[in-house]
Amino acid sequence: MTMIQAVIRPEKEQEVIDSLEKSGIYGYTRQSVFGRGRQRGIQVGPVRYEEMAKVWLMIVAEDEKSDRVIDAIKVAATTGNPGDGKIFVSRLAEARTIRK
Numbered sequence: 335m336t337m338i339q340a341v342i343r344p345e346k347e348q349e350v351i352d353s354l355e356k357s358g359i360y361g362y363t364r365q366s367v368f369g370r371g372r373q374r375g376i377q378v379g380p381v382r383y384e385e386m387a388k389v390w391l392m393i394v395a396e397d398e399k400s401d402r403v404i405d406a407i408k409v410a411a412t413t414g415n416p417g418d419g420k421i422f423v424s425r426l427a428e429a430r431t432i433r434k
């Protein structure tokens with residue numbers, strides 16, 4: 335199993351979820367978070383914002399589906415501007431469903 339954690343723009347959240355669903359990926363966990371990347375926040379005129387509001391999405395998928403998940407996120411989350419986000423991929427030992 336593969337765990338994909340993505341940090342995306344909040345305004346791209348629904349588009350990303352729709353894109354995942356179109357790719358046959360239905361399960362996810364999401365959270366509203368704050369963070370910063372290489373630019374260490376953003377400068378707007380005289381005001382420096384040290385952190386930006388982002389959405390964190392966590393998806394666990396079979397290894398064969400991980401590229402599909404990553405592509406679906408990238409396609410929907412991209413604006414081409416700094417701050418589009420990050421995708422972190424890691425191997426997961428296992429995923430259990432509580433019901434069975």
Ligand SMILES: Nc1ncnc2c1ncn2[C@@H]1O[C@H](COP(=O)(O)OP(=O)(O)OP(=O)(O)O)[C@@H](O)[C@H]1O
Nearest residue numbers: 341368369370371372373388415416417418419420
């Ligand atoms: N190295 C990191 N570790 C953990 N989280 C990160 C890291 N870099 C970025 N993030 C998270 O991702 C969010 C978006 O990062 P961002 O897109 O600005 O990355 P970047 O590397 O600066 O790319 P870009 O140059 O396109 O802005 C950050 O607000 C933060 O929450």
Ligand SMILES: [Mg+2]
Nearest residue numbers: 371372373417
């Ligand atoms: Mg950045």
